Amino acid sequence: MVVLGAGPAGLVLGNLLQERGVDCVVLERAERGHVQTRARAGFLAANTVRILERHGLAEGLRRRGRAHSVCEFRSADGRFRLDYGGLGLGERHTVYPQQQLVTDLLTRFLVGGGRVEFGTEAVAVCDADTERPSVSVREAEGRPGRWRARYVAGCDGRYGAARRSLPDGSVRRYHCDHGVSWLGLLAEAPPSLDAVGYAVHERGFAGHMARTSEITRYYLQCERGTAADAWSEERIWDELELRMRGAEYGPLRRGRIARRGVVDLESDVLEPLRHGALFLAGDAAGLISPCAAKGANLAVLEAEILADALVDDLLHGDSAGLDAYSARCLAHIWRAQEFSDWMIRLLHSPSGAPEGPSPFHDSLRRSRIASLRTSRSHQDWFAEHYVGV
Numbered sequence: 401m402v403v404l405g406a407g408p409a410g411l412v413l414g415n416l417l418q419e420r421g422v423d424c425v426v427l428e429r430a431e432r433g434h435v436q437t438r439a440r441a442g443f444l445a446a447n448t449v450r451i452l453e454r455h456g457l458a459e460g461l462r463r464r465g466r467a468h469s470v471c472e473f474r475s476a477d478g479r480f481r482l483d484y485g486g487l488g489l490g491e492r493h494t495v496y497p498q499q500q501l502v503t504d505l506l507t508r509f510l511v512g513g514g515r516v517e518f519g520t521e522a523v524a525v526c527d528a529d530t531e532r533p534s535v536s537v538r539e540a541e542g543r544p545g546r547w548r549a550r551y552v553a554g555c556d557g558r559y560g561a562a563r564r565s566l567p568d569g570s571v572r573r574y575h576c577d578h579g580v581s582w583l584g585l586l587a588e589a590p591p592s593l594d595a596v597g598y599a600v601h602e603r604g605f606a607g608h609m610a611r612t613s614e615i616t617r618y619y620l621q622c623e624r625g626t627a628a629d630a631w632s633e634e635r636i637w638d639e640l641e642l643r644m645r646g647a648e649y650g651p652l653r654r655g656r657i658a659r660r661g662v663v664d665l666e667s668d669v670l671e672p673l674r675h676g677a678l679f680l681a682g683d684a685a686g687l688i689s690p691c692a693a694k695g696a697n698l699a700v701l702e703a704e705i706l707a708d709a710l711v712d713d714l715l716h717g718d719s720a721g722l723d724a725y726s727a728r729c730l731a732h733i734w735r736a737q738e739f740s741d742w743m744i745r746l747l748h749s750p751s752g753a754p755e756g757p758s759p760f761h762d763s764l765r766r767s768r769i770a771s772l773r774t775s776r777s778h779q780d781w782f783a784e785h786y787v788g789v
C-alpha cells in the first residue's frame with residue numbers, strides 16, 4: 401500500500417493500516433521538521449476524538465487538548481453566547497493544534513515500525529486502472545524513483561499528485577467560490593475571550609479562535625485580491641477591535657502577528673473518490689472552507705473508513721467496503737459542505753460576489769442570527785452540525 405502525504409489523512413490511514421498488519425509506506429514531499437511545525441486547523445470534533453481514541457492515537461490530545469464548547473456571536477443587534485456543549489447532541493470540540501496532532505501520529509507510526517519517505521515528491525500515479533498501479537516520484541536532489549503497490553491512497557492535498565493523475569472525465573469536480581476572502585492571522589497573544597468569537601460587522605466579518613494560552617487565531621474578512629502584507633499590525637488590531645466591538649465588550653489582548661495569509665473561501669468535492677486502485681482522502685478528496693473547521697475532521701473520518709475497507713479487501717478478500725467507500729464518504733462530505741456554506745452565509749456579506757453587496761441578503765443574515773439567538777430548536781440544530789462530522 402502506498403500512501404501519498406503525511407498530513408492528518410495520510411498519517412491516520414498509515415497508523416490504522418499498520419495496526420492491522422497491512423504493509424504500507426507514506427511518501428511525503430516535505431521534510432519532517434516542516435510537517436511537524438506547519439500550523440493549520442485546531443478544532444477536533446467529538447467524533448474525531450472517538451476515532452483517535454479507538455485506535456490508541458489520542459494520548460497527546462487527552463493530555464494537552466482543551467475541551468471547548470462555547471461560541472459567542474457579536475453584531476449590531478448585541479451579543480449572545482451559545483453553550484453548544486449543552487445543546488444538540490451535547491458534544492464538544494477539543495482544541496489541539498494540528499501540528500501537535502500530526503507530530504503524535506507521526507511519532508506513533510515511526511515507533512511502530514512505519515516507514516515515511518520524507519523529501520519524496522509523488523509526481524504521478526500511473527496505471528491506476530490496473531491491479532498493479534505505481535507512483536513515480538522525485539527523491540532528494542531530484543533523483544527519479546518508482547513505488548508499486550496494490551492500492552494507492554491520495555492524501556496529498558489539493559495540489560498533490562493524486563488529483564493531477566486523474567484522467568479527464570474520470571471524476572467530476574463540483575466547485576464553489578463563496579466570494580469571500582479572509583486575512584488569517586496567528587497572533588502571539590492570549591485569547592481575548594473564553595469562546596470562539598464570531599463578529600458580524602458592516603465592515604466585514606471578524607473571527608477569534610483560541611489555540612493555546614499564548615497563541616490566538618484571528619480572521620478578518622478582506623477585499624478579494626488583498627495582499628497578505630498589505631495591512632500593518634496596528635491596522636489589523638484596530639480593525640479587529642472595531643469589528644469585535646471591543647469598546648462595548650472589552651478590548652482585545654494584542655500581540656505580535658507571527659503569521660498571516662489570505663485565503664479565498666472555496667469548496668470543492670470530487671465524485672467519485674476513486675479511480676481504479678487510487679483512492680482519495682482529506683483535502684485531495686474535497687476542499688471545505690475553514691469557516692466551520694471541518695477539514696481535518698473529515699480527513700480523519702475518511703481515513704478510518706478507507707482503512708477499514710482496505711483491511712477487508714487486503715486481508716479478507718472482501719471488496720465491498722472499497723466499492724462503498726466513495727458513497728459513504730460523500731454523504732458526510734456533502735453534509736459538512738452544507739453546514740459550512742450556511743455558516744459562510746450567516747457570517748458574511750460576500751464582497752467578492754459578482755452582483756456586489758446585497759442589502760436584502762444582509763437583512764436575511766440578521767434574521768438568521770436572531771433566529772439562532774432565540775430559537776432553541778435552531779440552536780440544537782446548530783450545535784449538532786457545528787461539532788458533528
Ligand code: APR
Nearest residue numbers: 405407408409429440521522556557560561682683695696
Ligand atoms: N507528494 C508527496 N507529498 C505531497 C505531495 C506530493 N506530490 N503534495 C503534497 N504533499 C503532502 C504535503 O506536504 C502535506 O504534508 O501531502 C500532505 C497533505 O497534508 P494536508 O495538506 O494536511 O492534507 P490532509 O491530510 O488531507 O488534511 C486536510 O487538515 O489542515 C487541515 O483543514 C485542513 O482540510 C485540511 C485538512
